[in-house]
Amino acid sequence: MPFQQQHIVITGAASGIGKALVLELAKYSCQVLAIDKDVAGLKQLLEELDNTKMQLQILELDLANLSQIQQLVPMALDKLGRIDLFFANAGIAMYGRFGSQDFKARQSQLMVNLVAPIEGLYQMLQVAKDNNFSYIITASAMSKTGMPNYAMYAASKAALDRFAECFRFENNPGCHLMLVYPIATKTDFFNGHENAPIPWPSQTPQKVAQAILKAVEKRKTAVYPSFLFQCMISLQLINKWLMYPYQIWHKPKTS
Numbered sequence: 001m002p003f004q005q006q007h008i009v010i011t012g013a014a015s016g017i018g019k020a021l022v023l024e025l026a027k028y029s030c031q032v033l034a035i036d037k038d039v040a041g042l043k044q045l046l047e048e049l050d051n052t053k054m055q056l057q058i059l060e061l062d063l064a065n066l067s068q069i070q071q072l073v074p075m076a077l078d079k080l081g082r083i084d085l086f087f088a089n090a091g092i093a094m095y096g097r098f099g100s101q102d103f104k105a106r107q108s109q110l111m112v113n114l115v116a117p118i119e120g121l122y123q124m125l126q127v128a129k130d131n132n133f134s135y136i137i138t139a140s141a142m143s144k145t146g147m148p149n150y151a152m153y154a155a156s157k158a159a160l161d162r163f164a165e166c167f168r169f170e171n172n173p174g175c176h177l178m179l180v181y182p183i184a185t186k187t188d189f190f191n192g193h194e195n196a197p198i199p200w201p202s203q204t205p206q207k208v209a210q211a212i213l214k215a216v217e218k219r220k221t222a223v224y225p226s227f228l229f230q231c232m233i234s235l236q237l238i239n240k241w242l243m244y245p246y247q248i249w250h251k252p253k254t255s
């Protein structure tokens, strides 16, 4: 029973992949803190999960706002006492030509998709001391390959990928970091963007959530919920391993 008695934080939990994670975890006697800016969605989640083994709490935070990002782990710790698993899942995408997005739209994508997950990890490392924890970031297939009209979004997700690659060469023994690379997933993600087609292939948020939890159990560092996508980028993955000896050569002896 891997998630039994675990204290778990999930951001972007009111909808899509985050909500699917909460629903999957409701099978276990665990404590979950669901964070989102959508208070109505969080309250609905509370109602839906009224009679489950899980103890669910909710917290409204806007992760596009720096001062609220800085409160992320302190407020979560206040609610849960300790954190064993942290899903940095909230994310936003604006569809359209780069020049069509104003500064606020560009900034929001960077704050929610990139700054919040990285700062959340920083805060976890400060408070964890000797406690082990898993930190799971929902990146995207676009961390690996770009798509037209998603320049800012893909930039924020690709930066997470490179961050994780460097971080893993540092000495952080108590921290298990895993990145998730979903392909198009049928969530609210594509709503509200005129002319934004759902790219083929696509999958359900439940399938993504199940793949994530299975990978957490196995303590993987990367999860590709679509096997087809993993095959499509196989040469890229091989190239990454070719660089490994070079990276190890530059690894400091002590860090």
Ligand SMILES: NC(=O)c1ccc[n+]([C@@H]2O[C@H](COP(=O)([O-])OP(=O)(O)OC[C@H]3O[C@@H](n4cnc5c(N)ncnc54)[C@H](OP(=O)(O)O)[C@@H]3O)[C@@H](O)[C@H]2O)c1
Residues within 6 Å of the ligand: 011, 012, 013, 014, 015, 016, 017, 018, 035, 036, 037, 038, 041, 061, 062, 063, 064, 065, 089, 090, 091, 092, 093, 112, 138, 139, 140, 141, 181, 182, 183, 184, 185, 186, 187, 188, 189, 190, 205
């Ligand atoms: N769906 C896909 O095709 C796809 C593919 C690859 C990766 N992903 C990634 O998967 C993650 C989850 O996305 P999803 O598909 O589940 O989308 P979703 O259904 O839109 O869910 C995202 C949740 O995050 C919340 N959120 C947005 N901005 C926030 C903010 N500033 N502060 C706090 N919460 C905020 C949203 O609230 P509101 O509803 O109020 O905006 C929503 O509840 C994201 O990181 C996304 O980039 C999605």
